[in-house]
Amino acid sequence: DAKTTQPTSMDCAEGRAANLPCNHSTISGNEYVYWYRQIHSQGPQYIIHGLKNNETNEMASLIITEDRKSSTLILPHATLRDTAVYYCIVRDYRDDKIIFGKGTRLHILP
Amino acid sequence: EAQVTQNPRYLITVTGKKLTVTCSQNMNHEYMSWYRQDPGLGLRQIYYSMNVEVTDKGDVPEGYKVSRKEKRNFPLILESPSPNQTSLYFCASSSGSGANVLTFGAGSRLTVL
Numbered sequence: 031d032a033k034t035t036q037p038t039s040m041d042c043a044e045g046r047a048a049n050l051p052c053n054h055s056t057i058s059g060n061e062y063v064y065w066y067r068q069i070h071s072q073g074p075q076y077i078i079h080g081l082k083n084n085e086t087n088e089m090a091s092l093i094i095t096e097d098r099k100s101s102t103l104i105l106p107h108a109t110l111r112d113t114a115v116y117y118c119i120v121r122d123y124r125d126d127k128i129i130f131g132k133g134t135r136l137h138i139l140p
Numbered sequence: 141e142a143q144v145t146q147n148p149r150y151l152i153t154v155t156g157k158k159l160t161v162t163c164s165q166n167m168n169h170e171y172m173s174w175y176r177q178d179p180g181l182g183l184r185q186i187y188y189s190m191n192v193e194v195t196d197k198g199d200v201p202e203g204y205k206v207s208r209k210e211k212r213n214f215p216l217i218l219e220s221p222s223p224n225q226t227s228l229y230f231c232a233s234s235s236g237s238g239a240n241v242l243t244f245g246a247g248s249r250l251t252v253l
Binding site: 062064066071072073074075076079117121126127128129130131132133 | 144171173175177180181182183184185188190196198199228230232240241242243244245246247249
């Protein structure tokens with residue numbers, strides 16, 4: 031079973047910030063939180079990852095709660111091209127099995 | 141360009157005809173993995189490899205074989221394909237340490253009649 035729980039789908043208005051939640055209540059100290067997205071049937075694309083601190087890159091921001099049991103991916107100004115399925119996974123660098131789950135289908139509304 | 145290359149991208153075959161989907165990466169990654177994706181089921185891991193000559197089963201290995209004779213290649217072998225193996229397949233790789241970001245191939249859509 032996946033180590034993370036995500037809502038099945040979400041809507042966001044174009045131009046607004048999209049906030050995608052992820053619960054990972056059983057995360058261990060060595061596990062990083064990774065976010066990927068998949069547009070249509072393309073190969074999943076890496077977005078961002080973090081361990082404890084909040085992270086930001088050119089694509090998104092990742093907010094991790096202090097107890098690390100949940101996180102939020104923020105797309106600051108969503109565009110139609112951000113319509114995709116977003117996957118949150120937790121992974122230790124020693125992990126061999128990597129379980130993706132079903133992700134959140136994000137719809138950007140014009 | 142750093143990439144994972146899968147071939148073929150599309151294939152229609154018949155039940156029982158052996159086929160191989162190739163996967164090659166040019167990033168000197170230790171870790172490689174195969175996933176299948178079916179409607180409503182997300183990405184499910186078939187096999188993975190931590191390094192050359194080291195392979196292990198994922199969640200749905202039945203009906204598949206893999207080999208890792210070279211670091212860059214990780215072929216997926218269907219010895220006797222069946223219609224329930226009709227799916228979209230992805231190969232991915234990552235380094236064995238550090239950021240461990242998975243890089244995915246573009247996918248191979250397989251139809252078994």
